[in-house]
Amino acid sequence: MSPFEVTGLMFLSMLFLMGAGLPVVYCLGAVGVLAGIFLWGDGARDIVYFSTLDLMSNIVLSAIPLFIFMGFVLHESRIAKDMFHTVYMWSGRIRGALGIGTILICALMAAMLGVSSATILSMGVIAVPAMLQKNYNKRLAVGIVQAGGALGFLIPPSMMMVMYSFISGVSVGRLFAGGIIPGLILAGMYLVYIAVLSWLRPEMAPAITSEERPPFKERVAALTELILPLALIVSILGCIFMGITSPTEAAAIGAFGSLVCAGVKGRLSLAMLGRACRQTFAISGFAGYIIIAALIFSKVYTGLGATAMIKNLVLNMGAEPLVVMVCIQLSFFILGMFMDDIAILFMCMPIYIPIIVGLGLDPVWFGILFVVNMQMAYITPPYGLNLFYMKAVAPKEIKLHDIYWGAVPFILIQALLLVVLMLYPSIITWLPNKIFG
Numbered sequence: 001m002s003p004f005e006v007t008g009l010m011f012l013s014m015l016f017l018m019g020a021g022l023p024v025v026y027c028l029g030a031v032g033v034l035a036g037i038f039l040w041g042d043g044a045r046d047i048v049y050f051s052t053l054d055l056m057s058n059i060v061l062s063a064i065p066l067f068i069f070m071g072f073v074l075h076e077s078r079i080a081k082d083m084f085h086t087v088y089m090w091s092g093r094i095r096g097a098l099g100i101g102t103i104l105i106c107a108l109m110a111a112m113l114g115v116s117s118a119t120i121l122s123m124g125v126i127a128v129p130a131m132l133q134k135n136y137n138k139r140l141a142v143g144i145v146q147a148g149g150a151l152g153f154l155i156p157p158s159m160m161m162v163m164y165s166f167i168s169g170v171s172v173g174r175l176f177a178g179g180i181i182p183g184l185i186l187a188g189m190y191l192v193y194i195a196v197l198s199w200l201r202p203e204m205a206p207a208i209t210s211e212e213r214p215p216f217k218e219r220v221a222a223l224t225e226l227i228l229p230l231a232l233i234v235s236i237l238g239c240i241f242m243g244i245t246s247p248t249e250a251a252a253i254g255a256f257g258s259l260v261c262a263g264v265k266g267r268l269s270l271a272m273l274g275r276a277c278r279q280t281f282a283i284s285g286f287a288g289y290i291i292i293a294a295l296i297f298s299k300v301y302t303g304l305g306a307t308a309m310i311k312n313l314v315l316n317m318g319a320e321p322l323v324v325m326v327c328i329q330l331s332f333f334i335l336g337m338f339m340d341d342i343a344i345l346f347m348c349m350p351i352y353i354p355i356i357v358g359l360g361l362d363p364v365w366f367g368i369l370f371v372v373n374m375q376m377a378y379i380t381p382p383y384g385l386n387l388f389y390m391k392a393v394a395p396k397e398i399k400l401h402d403i404y405w406g407a408v409p410f411i412l413i414q415a416l417l418l419v420v421l422m423l424y425p426s427i428i429t430w431l432p433n434k435i436f437g
Helices: 003-019 023-041 042-056 061-078 079-090 097-113 116-133 138-153 159-168 173-202 216-241 245-265 270-303 306-317 321-336 341-358 363-377 385-393 400-425 426-436
Strands: none
Touching: 003 023, 003 306, 003 400, 023 042, 023 097, 023 270, 042 270, 061 079, 061 097, 061 159, 061 245, 061 270, 061 306, 061 426, 079 097, 079 116, 079 216, 097 116, 097 159, 097 173, 097 216, 116 216, 116 321, 116 385, 138 385, 138 400, 159 173, 159 363, 173 216, 173 245, 173 363, 173 385, 173 400, 173 426, 216 245, 216 306, 216 426, 270 341, 306 385, 321 341, 321 400, 341 363, 363 426, 385 400, 400 426
16 A cells, blocks of 8 residues: 555544544544554554653643643632633723623733633633623623633643644744734734624623722722733743743743742632642643654654655645645644644644645744634534533523534634735744744
């Protein structure tokens, strides 16, 4: 069998097993190991060892559990609740102000957490009931939180950017810098959508009454709740962009800083740390197993020469780079509807990155486009993870179809951003080039 045929058979086998209901980690790992043994004999089992070693010995990936821990410490210490309280107090008589404030808090939390699940769990419990109490449309309320939570993919520190750096060799700092402007643009697009919708259909996002607004003095005092989160964000990103620390060291600073924030609030306890550690271990372990399984899968078809073969095939076709990019992004979108983002990253990037480099395209630009696409995947039915996170914490009156339909307008907004970034790469590349040269 040719490398192309073996690779095609591997992908089809994996999709068949996933369709049969097996978890993606088992599908990737089993197909990779069995294909390796079929091709090269029992010695192929060493792939498991070396894939695990690659994961355990990579310093870049060490940042992942540190950022996750930071996120859950801030979540468990209820700092997100304090921030939302500040936004609520400043919500004026403008229609949609509470929804707009929720997006701003989600953007701020994304810059602190880097973990979409922590934002969804926090804001789903806090913001959705608050908006429903103020007679917001329930689909709009859950859509705002789902879309805002997904900003954690794009606004640094981003776990997906760290993993893309691991597999592509691109600087994490350049990726973080590349995600800032698109992340702010996307948050701005959300704000414009909410503002326009609430103006056209006031019943969907009414303003709070003057009687509900606290006195000005209390609102000013509430702004102090933002000091610690902002200081944490500045310290993490400042250390990276100024070259003071590596991203992994900055992650350690962030983890320690989250403990300081919790301590200052008087909420640092063994029980809180226990909850944060358990959630960190769960997510880090889940990600680790998927990375190992995906590495096994990718090492097999890379060892076959399939990567080089597909690269040469695409480059010899003479297709326009933009056409190739559109096809790649469509493949990401389709896969993202059914598969985990980590699995897509480690399956596809060994194939796609050589093509991108061969076409003379910027891998930082490509990485941010991938992150935007995976951000869409997290709120795209039927299997977007943020949809199920939201279902887990949403009030009982919100059904799954409300959650699905609430995500649709924001998926379209994300798709629009993806198109704009594809047509104007400088939106992504300008800041990394400015900071790092």
